[in-house]
Amino acid sequence: xxxxxxxxxxxxxxxxxxxxxxxxxxxxxxxxxxxxxxxxxxxxxxxxxxxxxxxxxxxxxxxxxxxxxxxxxxxxxxxxxxxxxxxxxxxxxxxxxxxxxxxxxxxxxxxxxxxxxxxxxxxxxxxxxxxxxxxxxxxxxxxxxxxxxxxxxxxxxxxxxxxxxxxxxxxxxxxxxxxxxxxxxxxxxxxxxxxxxxxxxxxxxxxxxxxxxxxxxxxxxxxxxxxxxxxxxxxxxxxxxxxxxxxxxxxxxxxxxxxxxxxxxxxx
Amino acid sequence: xxxxxxxxxxxxxxxxxxxxxxxxxxxxxxxxxxxxxxxxxxxxxxxxxxxxxxxxxxxxxxxxxxxxxxxxxxxxxxxxxxxxxxxxxxxxxxxxxxxxxxxxxxxxxxxxxxxxxxxxxxxxxxxxxxxxxxxxxxxxxxxxxxxxxxxxxxxxxxxxxxxxxxxxxxxxxxxxxxxxxxxxxxxxxxxxxxxxxxxxxxxxxxxxxxxxxxxxxxxxxxxxxxxxxxxxxxxxxxxxxxxxxxxxxxxxxxxxxxxxxxxxxxxxxxxxxxxxxx
Numbered sequence: 098x099x100x101x102x103x104x105x106x107x108x109x110x111x112x113x114x115x116x117x118x119x120x121x122x123x124x125x126x127x128x129x130x131x132x133x134x135x136x137x138x139x140x141x142x143x144x145x146x147x148x149x150x151x152x153x154x155x156x157x158x159x160x161x162x163x164x165x166x167x168x169x170x171x172x173x174x175x176x177x178x179x180x181x182x183x184x185x186x187x188x189x190x191x192x193x194x195x196x197x198x199x200x201x202x203x204x205x206x207x208x209x210x211x212x213x214x215x216x217x218x219x220x221x222x223x224x225x226x227x228x229x230x231x232x233x234x235x236x237x238x239x240x241x242x243x244x245x246x247x248x249x250x251x252x253x254x255x256x257x258x259x260x261x262x263x264x265x266x267x268x269x270x271x272x273x274x275x276x277x278x279x280x281x282x283x284x285x286x287x288x289x290x291x292x293x294x295x296x297x298x299x300x301x302x303x304x305x306x307x308x309x310x311x312x313x314x315x316x317x318x319x320x321x322x323x324x325x326x327x328x329x330x331x332x333x334x335x336x337x338x339x340x341x342x343x344x345x346x347x348x349x350x351x352x353x354x355x356x357x358x359x360x361x362x363x364x365x
Numbered sequence: 366x367x368x369x370x371x372x373x374x375x376x377x378x379x380x381x382x383x384x385x386x387x388x389x390x391x392x393x394x395x396x397x398x399x400x401x402x403x404x405x406x407x408x409x410x411x412x413x414x415x416x417x418x419x420x421x422x423x424x425x426x427x428x429x430x431x432x433x434x435x436x437x438x439x440x441x442x443x444x445x446x447x448x449x450x451x452x453x454x455x456x457x458x459x460x461x462x463x464x465x466x467x468x469x470x471x472x473x474x475x476x477x478x479x480x481x482x483x484x485x486x487x488x489x490x491x492x493x494x495x496x497x498x499x500x501x502x503x504x505x506x507x508x509x510x511x512x513x514x515x516x517x518x519x520x521x522x523x524x525x526x527x528x529x530x531x532x533x534x535x536x537x538x539x540x541x542x543x544x545x546x547x548x549x550x551x552x553x554x555x556x557x558x559x560x561x562x563x564x565x566x567x568x569x570x571x572x573x574x575x576x577x578x579x580x581x582x583x584x585x586x587x588x589x590x591x592x593x594x595x596x597x598x599x600x601x602x603x604x605x606x607x608x609x610x611x612x613x614x615x616x617x618x619x620x621x622x623x624x625x626x627x628x629x630x631x632x633x634x635x636x637x638x639x640x641x642x643x
Contacts, residue, residue: 120641128453131446138519154513173400180400221628222621225504225592226602229609230617234408234417239401313504316596317606320401323504330508342505349500 158339167337171325171344178321178348181239181314182307185246190300192247193254198284200259213256220252224310228319239320246307246314257299258292265291305356312345322348423614427622437604437623444600444627447518447593448586451525456579458526459533466491466538469549469567470559492535499531507593521598525586536578544570577639584635591624601627 198204200212228245235241269287274280315323322345329337377383397403407413466488468474473481480488506524514520541563549566553559568575594602601624608616 117641120638127445127449131449131453135443135446135450135518135522137450137522138514138517151513154509176396177400180397184397184401184403217629218625221625223588223592225595226605226621226624229595229606233420233612234413236407236413240403240407243401243403309502313502316504316508326505326508330512342501345502345505346500349502 157335158342160336161339161343162334162336163340167340171322171340174322174325174341175344175348177239178311178315178323179308181243181321182246182304182311185243185311186250186300186304186307188243188247189250189254189303190296192251193258194296196251196255197258197262200255201262213259216252216255216259218252219248220256222249224249224307224314225317228314229317232318237318237320242311242314242319242321245319246311250303250307254296254299254303258296261292261295261299262288301356301359305352308352309349312348420612420614423612424618426615427618428613428615429619433616433619437601437620440601440604440620441623441627443518444590444594444602445587447521447590447598447600448525448583451522451590452529452579452583452586454522454526455529455533458530459537462491462495462530462534463537463541464560464563466495466534467541467563467567469542469546470553470563472553472559475550475553495531495534497531498527499529499535501528503528503589504593504596507598508596511597516597516599516603518599521590521593521600524593524598525589528589529582529586533579533582537575540571540574540578541567573642576642580635580638580642584631587631588628591627 196212196216199208200216202209224245227248228242231241231244231248235244265288267288269291270283273283273287278286311321311323313323315321315325316327318324318327322341326338326341326345329335329341408417464470468480468488471480471484473479473484503524506527507520510520510523514523544567548570549562552562552566557565590598590600591602591605594600594604595606597603597606601620605617605620605624608620
């Protein structure tokens with residue numbers, strides 16, 4: 098074929114490989130099987146009766162409770178939520194740094210594999226599951242929630258910190274070592290400062306996530322706004338529940354706006 | 366002897382900053398500690414230590430009676446099914462909303478660079494709907510829906526569908542709007558329909574990103590559906606909650622292992638799918 102012809106020839110139609118086709122069919126089968134095996138009660142939703150139930154249920158929320166005493170209680174629960182998230186993140190950052198040092202391969206392959214596995218496990222158990230396990234040890238209340246956030250987040254941060262440490266340049270540290278510095282100061286003054294800005298930004302990002310997580314952790318009894326929501330919903334006090342939900346939405350919106358503004362400020 | 370008298374030990378030039386930082390940290394930390402009722406010594410209380418010790422000791426060996434494993438397998442499948450069904454419903458809601466709010470497909474924008482008043486208000490309204498859907502956490506949706514449809518997977522499926530519809534709609538629109546506008550603009554300028562402009566102009570470039578985001582969200586939905594089980598929305602989470610309340614450590618251990626494996630498996634499948642479909 099001459100070159101100028103190939104330039105105007107239409108691209109050949111994309112070839113769909115057999116394996117891709119099988120994969121897509123498998124996905125379709127998964128979707129069908131999911132709907133087929135779940136005992137879904139569409140009746141409860143798409144009948145006239147059900148629609149009225151939904152309307153009554155949603156109507157029960159209005160108006161949100163706005164007595165000053167209750168608002169003060171909600172504000173306190175919001176403060177509790179923020180405190181839980183901040184402390185949990187701070188503990189996790191400290192634990193993350195400690196765990197990241199072996200996880201970045203400083204003490205050999207065995208220690209690295211072991212810490213990485215530990216980090217993986219603590220990361221793949223969600224905060225809420227951690228909270229419900231920790232309730233046994235720490236009792237009901239925000240302390241269990243704080244610990245739960247710390248456990249999950251140290252898995253996340255430890256892994257990110259370890260990657261950040263691995264990506265630093267080894268030259269400054271080795272030149273300090275060759276000039277007679279001890280191992281610890283060499284690490285603190287040559288390697289850590291390179292990774293520190295990135296670690297800080299990871300920590301802030303996780304804090305933002307943890308505020309959102311802390312707001313709902315309470316539904317298993319671990320304090321904050323979630324615990325209030327669960328409490329009032331189970332007593333069918335819908336007006337109070339509505340206020341708590343609004344507080345949650347405001348908190349999330351505030352955090353989103355704050356992190357957006359901070360990011361813009363830092364990027365400039 | 367003061368430090369300045371000994372030239373071998375220079376005084377710390379940054380001591381002012383250090384002291385300020387320590388004092389500030391303490392001032393900020395104090396209310397945080399009191400608000401979050403941070404009392405680590407509770408953990409070392411004799412009664413609490415005993416309860417924890419007994420609970421942890423009962424983790425070993427993990428429960429492995431055949432009928433229990435069957436029950437867990439069923440719950441695991443239910444978790445996957447809730448995530449998949451919820452994602453499917455979310456997609457059914459998100460795709461039309463994406464097409465609605467996508468500014469690329471505005472015909473009134475062509476030439477003038479400004480969208481018409483009607484189109485703009487409809488788009489803004491739909492955007493607010495998406496914001497509302499995704500800013501209520503899925504767990505709260507599940508908590509409310511359990512009150513309406515009762516305990517069981519229906520609440521979980523609907524909660525995932527509502528939250529993820531909000532997320533998918535927003536991100537899909539963003540991905541499509543950040544693709545190169547030339548192709549779809551050329552199609553629209555030459556009189557093609559909007560759907561055709563979307564399918565042939567914007568979609569080919571963004572398809573792989575859209576697919577990989579969808580698969581990633583499916584992975585998140587699996588984790589989410591376990592968590593929602595704790596408020597009674599079916600699946601592995603509900604079983605875990607029941608065992609936890611009975612302090613049946615062995616059963617909790619088995620389910621935690623299954624859960625970690627499930628998350629790792631979903632991670633693997635999602636990586637595989639993304640590489641293949643992208």
